[in-house]
Amino acid sequence: MMxxxxxxxxxxxxxFLVLAILFIIFMAQIKDIAILFFxxxxxxxxxxxxxxxxxxxxxxxxxxxxxxxxxxxTLLICFIFFIPVIILGGQQxxxxxxxxxxxxxxxxxxxxxxxxxxxxxxxxINLGELVSSASGFTSDIVSSSIMFSKGIAxxxxxxxxxxxxxxxxxxxxxTVRKGYLSLFPxxxxxxxxxxxxxxxxxxxxxxxxxxxxxxSLGLIMLAGLALLGVDYAxxxxxxxxxxxxVPVIGPTVALVxxxxxxxxxxxxxxxxxxxLFAIAQWAENSLIRPYVFGKLLDIHxxxxxxxxxxxxxxxGIIGLIFAPAIAATFCVLLEELYIKNVN
Numbered sequence: 118m119m120x121x122x123x124x125x126x127x128x129x130x131x132x133f134l135v136l137a138i139l140f141i142i143f144m145a146q147i148k149d150i151a152i153l154f155f156x157x158x159x160x161x162x163x164x165x166x167x168x169x170x171x172x173x174x175x176x177x178x179x180x181x182x183x184x185x186x187x188x189x190x191t192l193l194i195c196f197i198f199f200i201p202v203i204i205l206g207g208q209q210x211x212x213x214x215x216x217x218x219x220x221x222x223x224x225x226x227x228x229x230x231x232x233x234x235x236x237x238x239x240x241x242i243n244l245g246e247l248v249s250s251a252s253g254f255t256s257d258i259v260s261s262s263i264m265f266s267k268g269i270a271x272x273x274x275x276x277x278x279x280x281x282x283x284x285x286x287x288x289x290x291x292t293v294r295k296g297y298l299s300l301f302p303x304x305x306x307x308x309x310x311x312x313x314x315x316x317x318x319x320x321x322x323x324x325x326x327x328x329x330x331x332x333s334l335g336l337i338m339l340a341g342l343a344l345l346g347v348d349y350a351x352x353x354x355x356x357x358x359x360x361x362x363v364p365v366i367g368p369t370v371a372l373v374x375x376x377x378x379x380x381x382x383x384x385x386x387x388x389x390x391x392x393l394f395a396i397a398q399w400a401e402n403s404l405i406r407p408y409v410f411g412k413l414l415d416i417h418x419x420x421x422x423x424x425x426x427x428x429x430x431x432x433g434i435i436g437l438i439f440a441p442a443i444a445a446t447f448c449v450l451l452e453e454l455y456i457k458n459v460n
Contacts, residue, residue, distance in 0.1 A: 161286035162321030184287035319445040
């Protein structure tokens, strides 16, 4: 017992604990910046193995050069991937938006034909006019050059900041590690290093797992909708994949958009579309996601759902997207700092 107290409850460790608490409070005050750095850390952890392999295979390539090459290559791959999607789906997106008010009207008509809905106040709602008004309101906002310029500038700044942070996390990996370890008392440095390795390994797999999952879901929906003869299959498949980044809420919104798009095609197509969506979600949640996330993160779904609810309340949409990575970090800290010591 005395050895435990002398090792873990010394004056240096007490000071470190106080500083850690103050640091957490400070992070809560700048949560937007903190989540940006955490997101950059997660992405850098997923790319670091590639940088390591390049440095091992070609000794004359420096780590900063390898990091720049990997980052630029990743951006180029994303650009090459999205260009065909934009080209193929651009015309569909424009047509889809133009016909959206009419599709809302068809959705309203279909709902009114149902026996339990026909006597409600839904008949007094002009969904087409509502959508048109919303579209006009959005157009007015976008037409404002000042707001539009601010939005573009903000996006560019955050994007460039994220790229720079990711680059330095990769290029100065050892420097960042040494700086992190310097914050800990000498007796805790080895443990802190082990925890950092575990967190890096787990959260690094999150990006790859997410990409594999959403791409698989998008392709399933695209192929299924195309076979059913649904218009805008490319757009709807892309919407399903993108909205799947936001757990729980995203798939629900995607399903509503898809049903609005197919409601004018008849009850049979609606039923088949719902069945297709259910099969795609089942395949993702029962086959693809458990295998991929289980291999790379090893986290129980209940823990992920808990952190989804927490991040949705306190960290916004970005925190919601990175909820599994935050859950992985918490699980590593809990296991290393408490569970192993108790057992």
